[in-house]
Amino acid sequence: MPRVVLGVSGSIAAYKSAEIIRGLVKAGAETRCVLTPNGSRFITALTLATLSNQPVAQDPFDRSLWDMAHVSLAAWADMILVAPATADLMARLACGRAETLLDTLILASTCPVAVCPALHENMWLHKATQRNVALLKGYGYAVWGPGKGDLASGGQGLGRLLDPEEIVSRCLDLCAGLRKKRR
Numbered sequence: 001m002p003r004v005v006l007g008v009s010g011s012i013a014a015y016k017s018a019e020i021i022r023g024l025v026k027a028g029a030e031t032r033c034v035l036t037p038n039g040s041r042f043i044t045a046l047t048l049a050t051l052s053n054q055p056v057a058q059d060p061f062d063r064s065l066w067d068m069a070h071v072s073l074a075a076w077a078d079m080i081l082v083a084p085a086t087a088d089l090m091a092r093l094a095c096g097r098a099e100t101l102l103d104t105l106i107l108a109s110t111c112p113v114a115v116c117p118a119l120h121e122n123m124w125l126h127k128a129t130q131r132n133v134a135l136l137k138g139y140g141y142a143v144w145g146p147g148k149g150d151l152a153s154g155g156q157g158l159g160r161l162l163d164p165e166e167i168v169s170r171c172l173d174l175c176a177g178l179r180k181k182r183r
């Protein structure tokens with residue numbers, strides 16, 4: 001059973017993470033969610049916890065967590081999926097920052113990381129974002145998307161989060177590849 005940490009950051013597309021959890025859980029993946037503080041402005045921890053049937057980790061300083069969540073989740077995960085990933089989160093990851101629990105966890109992990117950007121087209125095309133994405137790829141992270149089409153922020157263009165089914169399918173393929181390697 002694949003173990004997936006789903007990181008959710010503060011994009012208007014965060015509501016789609018609910019569909020991603022449903023797809024992962026339906027496919028038999030154990031899923032634990034990590035929500036950034038700004039992500040919680042867009043979707044509640046209650047929704048993510050209910051759909052994943054697991055508590056949602058949010059605060060690295062929360063002593064009620066049984067262990068340091070960034071270390072324990074990093075050791076637990078087969079892979080970390082970030083969907084949606086904001087421009088700001090990608091910038092933090094590119095710099096190796098450890099500001100929120102999600103950035104800290106990714107910095108502390110050695111498992112595969114897949115990042116699914118969701119942002120306005122101009123934010124995506126900005127040289128700073130393109131440089132950050134190139135850095136993430138250089139660290140070995142997969143960058144899935146963004147897609148083109150209707151944007152949640154209005155209008156059309158590049159920057160759309162890939163469809164949840166597509167993300168779930170890529171995630172399951174990646175986990176299946178990991179299992180094969182272990183054999």
Ligand SMILES: Cc1cc2nc3c(=O)[nH]c(=O)nc-3n(C[C@H](O)[C@H](O)[C@H](O)COP(=O)(O)O)c2cc1C
Pocket residue numbers: 008009010011012013036037038039085086087088089100118119120123
């Ligand atoms: C209504 C609204 C929608 C937003 N949507 C996006 C988005 O889709 N992508 C993005 O990169 N930032 C978006 N932002 C900006 C992020 O929320 C902001 O950069 C935030 O600091 C990201 O925090 P996080 O990456 O720690 O979750 C949006 C902001 C607002 C107010």
